[in-house]
Amino acid sequence: MITPAQCRAARALIEWPREQLAEVSRVALRTIVDFERGARSPREVTLIAIQAALESGGIAFLDNGDVSSGLGVALRDRQG
Numbered sequence: 001m002i003t004p005a006q007c008r009a010a011r012a013l014i015e016w017p018r019e020q021l022a023e024v025s026r027v028a029l030r031t032i033v034d035f036e037r038g039a040r041s042p043r044e045v046t047l048i049a050i051q052a053a054l055e056s057g058g059i060a061f062l063d064n065g066d067v068s069s070g071l072g073v074a075l076r077d078r079q080g
Helices: 004-014 018-025 029-036 044-056
Strands: 059-062 072-075
Touching (some): 004 018, 004 029, 029 044, 044 059
Antiparallel strands (some): 059 072
């Protein structure tokens, strides 16, 4: 599952305000705010919706634990 830091970084890469993420993911803005600041952990289905929305915006999540890539986010090539 994605982390609060990955969520913030992903939004920054694609220049989405929290409101846009809430709209695209269909997750309440308050839930996103609380998640990103570490105040609470949303249900798994909610995290899946947030991740899917960010991926639809061009984000690739690096979360395989590989030492060479680590945990993070990257902007996918939108050409292909």
